[in-house]
Amino acid sequence: MRQRRTRYRKFWKTGKRKETNPTKIMDRSIIQAVDTMDMWGRVCSFPDQWQHALELSSEQGFTFDRDRIRNVCIMGMGGSAIAGDLLRGYAAPVSPIPVMVNRQYKLPGWVGGNTLFIASSYSGSTEETLEAFDKAKESGAQIVCMTSGGRLLEKAIECECDYIRIPAGLSPRSALAYFFVPLYKMFIGLELIKDDPSVCTSMPDFLKEQVESFSDTDENEPLYLAETILDTLPVIYSNSGYLEAVNTRWRSQLAENAKILSYGNVLPEMNHSEIVGWEQMAHLTGRLSVFMLYDADDHxxxxSRMQVTRSLIQDHVVSLNTIAARGPNRLAKMFYLVQFGDFLSLYYAYLNETDPTPVTKIEMLKSRLMK
Known part of the structure; x- marks a missing residue:
C-alpha cells in the first residue's frame, strides 16, 4: 500500500533543470552512459549474491566457545556495518543476549571475555575497525573478522581468529548479502534467531521477484517516486524496530548512489520532540519529501502514531509516501524495503545524470587525513 500526497513542485536551484522522462531512464543504453561502473548490475544481481553467500557460508566453521558468549559487539563503519544494523534489529525481539553495533574507535567498557566481537571491514583497512580489533583482543573477547583482505585479514590470521573471507571487487554497500547471510547463519547457530532454515534459503527467489518488479517499465514504484522527490530533501520515518536499520540503509544509499543528503528518524521517539519542529517550516515548504516505512505487523x-503524524506534517511537504513492507516473513519484508531503497537511489542518480558508483568525497577525505 502506498499513500501519496503531492502539493506542488518547486525548483530552487539556480537555472532550469533539464526535463526528465522516467520511462526513458529504463533504456539500457542511457543507464550505461551514466552508470559507468555498473552499479545497476550489482543491485540487480543481489539475489545471485545471496545464493552465493549461502553456498560460501555452508562451508564456514567457527572455533569460538559459544558457552562463554554473553553479549555481541559488531564493529564496522559505513557499508561494512549495515548488515550488523539489520541483524541487530532483526534479532532484538528474540535474542536472549544483547547485540550492539559499534561505529567508533573506542569500545564499550563491557567488551571482554564474554563478548563475541565481530570486526567487519570490506577493505580490511578501515582504521576505526583495526583499532577496535586491537582493543577487543586486549580485552580477551572472542573475535570473528569479516573482510575481503587487507590488514584485518592479516591480523585475523596472525591471532588465529575465526574469519569470513568475502569476495573482493565490490564496494562495501554492494556486498550486503556477503556480510548479512553468514552473520544470520551464525546467529541461528547461536540461537539468537529462531527462524526455520528455509526462511533464508528461500530468499533468492523472493529477491528476484523484486528485481523484476523494480526494473520494469510499468508500475515501477521506485522509479516513479524518484522522479517525484527530485530537488527535495527526503525525510525518512520508520518504527524503531528492524525498520530503523532499513531507514539507515535508505539514507546511506541516497548519499552514496544519488549523492544527496537526506534525514531520518524513528517512531515513537520523534513524536515526543521532533514533531514540534514541523511548526515553523514555511521557509522549507516545497523543499521536503517524506517517506514513511512501515510493517502491517507493527505495534x-x-x-496509530504514523497516521496522526502523517496528518500533521502533510501540508509542509512536496510529497508524502507510505511504503509498506511486503513479503511472506519478516526477513523478506526487511529486504523488500532494502531493495526498494536501493533502486530508488539509483533512479534518482540516473534522473540527475549522476554516476552512482564513485564516492569522491570519501576518497578526498581519506587523502587529506593521510597528510
Whole structure:
C-alpha cells in the first residue's frame, strides 16, 4: 500500500533543470552512459549474491566457545556495518543476549571475555575497525573478522581468529548479502534467531521477484517516486524496530548512489520532540519529501502514531509516501524495503545524470587525513 500526497513542485536551484522522462531512464543504453561502473548490475544481481553467500557460508566453521558468549559487539563503519544494523534489529525481539553495533574507535567498557566481537571491514583497512580489533583482543573477547583482505585479514590470521573471507571487487554497500547471510547463519547457530532454515534459503527467489518488479517499465514504484522527490530533501520515518536499520540503509544509499543528503528518524521517539519542529517550516515548504516505512505487523500504537503524524506534517511537504513492507516473513519484508531503497537511489542518480558508483568525497577525505 502506498499513500501519496503531492502539493506542488518547486525548483530552487539556480537555472532550469533539464526535463526528465522516467520511462526513458529504463533504456539500457542511457543507464550505461551514466552508470559507468555498473552499479545497476550489482543491485540487480543481489539475489545471485545471496545464493552465493549461502553456498560460501555452508562451508564456514567457527572455533569460538559459544558457552562463554554473553553479549555481541559488531564493529564496522559505513557499508561494512549495515548488515550488523539489520541483524541487530532483526534479532532484538528474540535474542536472549544483547547485540550492539559499534561505529567508533573506542569500545564499550563491557567488551571482554564474554563478548563475541565481530570486526567487519570490506577493505580490511578501515582504521576505526583495526583499532577496535586491537582493543577487543586486549580485552580477551572472542573475535570473528569479516573482510575481503587487507590488514584485518592479516591480523585475523596472525591471532588465529575465526574469519569470513568475502569476495573482493565490490564496494562495501554492494556486498550486503556477503556480510548479512553468514552473520544470520551464525546467529541461528547461536540461537539468537529462531527462524526455520528455509526462511533464508528461500530468499533468492523472493529477491528476484523484486528485481523484476523494480526494473520494469510499468508500475515501477521506485522509479516513479524518484522522479517525484527530485530537488527535495527526503525525510525518512520508520518504527524503531528492524525498520530503523532499513531507514539507515535508505539514507546511506541516497548519499552514496544519488549523492544527496537526506534525514531520518524513528517512531515513537520523534513524536515526543521532533514533531514540534514541523511548526515553523514555511521557509522549507516545497523543499521536503517524506517517506514513511512501515510493517502491517507493527505495534498498533506505531500504526496509530504514523497516521496522526502523517496528518500533521502533510501540508509542509512536496510529497508524502507510505511504503509498506511486503513479503511472506519478516526477513523478506526487511529486504523488500532494502531493495526498494536501493533502486530508488539509483533512479534518482540516473534522473540527475549522476554516476552512482564513485564516492569522491570519501576518497578526498581519506587523502587529506593521510597528510
Amino acid at each position: 498498533e500504537g506505531i500504526q
